[in-house]
Amino acid sequence: MLTAQEALERLKQGNERFAHGETNHNKFLTHQQRTEMVGSQEPFAIILGCSDSRVPAEMVFDQGFGDLFVIRVAGNIVAPSQVGSVEFAADSFGCPLVVVLGHSHCGAIHSTIEALKNPTTPPSANLMSIVNRVRPSVEILMQTELKDDLDKLSMHAVKSNVFASVNQLRHGSAVLENLIAQGKLKVVGAQYSLETGEVDFYDF
Secondary structure: OOOHHHHHHHHHHHHHHHHOOOOOOOOOOOHHHHHHOOOOOOOOEEEEEOOOOOOOHHHHOOOOOOOEEEEEOHHHOOOHHHHHHHHHHHHHHOOOEEEEEEEOOOHHHHHHHHHHHOOOOOOOHHHHHHHHHHHHHHHOHHHOHHHHOHHHHHHHHHHHHHHHHHHHHHHOOHHHHHHHHOOOOEEEEEEEOOOOOOEEEEOO
């Protein structure tokens, strides 16, 4: 099993290959390879990412089948089901690293900004459940000069939202807190650029 730092380096190297169009992994498996993976899995990292179709974690980090335990939800938010999924992977597979992966031009961020700017026309109740989890990360920024520059506001809000999710994972679960305290788990943030294909990592 890799250490958290080794897992992080593996992701960084994979993203560098991806950003330069030099990927190593074939997206197809042979029948024998699929059969060999039926009985068990050994992912080396957990990725909590956004559902955006342009940010498939395995491709962004140039990893193969079975390498990553990926949880995707709009806005890379943290709700009980996401915490439970991270707990499951960390406890069951011994994954040493969790990466909360946000990205530029995030639709959940834009929806939250729109909902805050137009409170009289809220989105559906289900979408509002996502907006309400993103809201604290955006609301505080809308009280600054960023409110007049939508592009800068969105860019800062993505990072702020990643930070919020990292913080919730680090401090919102007794299971994860215990693994972190034992040095068995590390939680970091990251942001993917749709423009460049590069991922910037943040160890808040």
